[in-house]
Amino acid sequence: MRIEKASEIGFCTGVRRAINMIEKAAGELGPLQTLGPVVHNQQVVDKLAERGVTVADSLDQLKRGILCISSHGVGPQVIAEAEARGIRIIDTTCPFVRRAQVAAKKLAASGFSVVVFGDRNHREVQGLLGYAGEKGLATKKVPAFKKLSPRVGILSQTTQRFTAFEEFVSSFIHTHLEDLSELRVVNTICDATRKHQEAALELARRSDMMLVVGSRSSANTKRLVELCSDVVKTHHIETAREIAPSWFSGKVGLVGITAGASTPDEVIDEVISVLNGLR
Numbered sequence: 529m530r531i532e533k534a535s536e537i538g539f540c541t542g543v544r545r546a547i548n549m550i551e552k553a554a555g556e557l558g559p560l561q562t563l564g565p566v567v568h569n570q571q572v573v574d575k576l577a578e579r580g581v582t583v584a585d586s587l588d589q590l591k592r593g594i595l596c597i598s599s600h601g602v603g604p605q606v607i608a609e610a611e612a613r614g615i616r617i618i619d620t621t622c623p624f625v626r627r628a629q630v631a632a633k634k635l636a637a638s639g640f641s642v643v644v645f646g647d648r649n650h651r652e653v654q655g656l657l658g659y660a661g662e663k664g665l666a667t668k669k670v671p672a673f674k675k676l677s678p679r680v681g682i683l684s685q686t687t688q689r690f691t692a693f694e695e696f697v698s699s700f701i702h703t704h705l706e707d708l709s710e711l712r713v714v715n716t717i718c719d720a721t722r723k724h725q726e727a728a729l730e731l732a733r734r735s736d737m738m739l740v741v742g743s744r745s746s747a748n749t750k751r752l753v754e755l756c757s758d759v760v761k762t763h764h765i766e767t768a769r770e771i772a773p774s775w776f777s778g779k780v781g782l783v784g785i786t787a788g789a790s791t792p793d794e795v796i797d798e799v800i801s802v803l804n805g806l807r
């Protein structure tokens with residue numbers, strides 16, 4: 529059995545940046561709280577907790593007047609409320625998410641209905657909807673025209689699959705173009721997501737099995753699982769403990785490894801070390 533890592537794997541620039549900012553702030557200011565987990569990965573959250581960084585679910589739960597906004601960002605309402613309460617803000621919103629927020633805000637301000645292609649319960653999408661105004665909606669299915677105004681702007685959750693976004697836009701045009709006076713599409717899928725997905729797919733096509741390492745609540749990890757599963761037998765694991773030796777009992781030549789953008793290097797290294805022990 530051979531083992532190969534995808535050429536783009538693990539922490540993206542946005543996650544690395546957010547963790548560095550929070551660690552620096554915790555070093556300078558003492559114990560801090562993030563609004564929701566800083567990234568969707570328990571190992572990262574646990575490691576930050578050792579440095580005094582814990583998670584608050586709402587502004588009411590803040591123990592000190594300092595708030596860390598995670599890489600997923602928040603809506604403007606949360607910022608306004610925090611500022612009104614005199615809370616100091618450390619904003620680690622990923623620049624790619626910020627770009628999507630700005631696009632949503634500009635479209636809404638110009639009178640467009642903003643359609644966000646994504647999971648409406650995901651924190652990033654909730655934040656985007658905050659900028660998308662009253663006519664904003666998040667969906668993965670083409671919405672009915674009665675929910676839209678004649679001018680529509682479409683953008684994507686940053687971690688969606690590009691091909692899925694492309695299909696959504698095509699289907700939207702096919703269904704509604706005749707009724708619209710204007711349609712704008714902003715490709716807000718982040719560069720790291722695109723590179724991760726391309727590298728995972730390239731490896732999956734050459735592998736007999738793929739292991740995708742990352743949290744089950746991580747959107748970009750789930751996309752990698754979907755993508756690889758379309759090509760080859762794929763297992764989604766959070767840590768090396770979930771590896772079952774029986775997966776490798778048949779003829780498995782090449783095992784490909786990829787990992788979500790919030791999966792730390794140590795977790796990936798441990799998976800490789802367990803696989804090496806099974807060879």
Ligand code: F3S
Binds near residue numbers: 599721
């Ligand atoms: Fe940012 Fe993309 Fe990572 S949106 S947090 S660089 S997956």
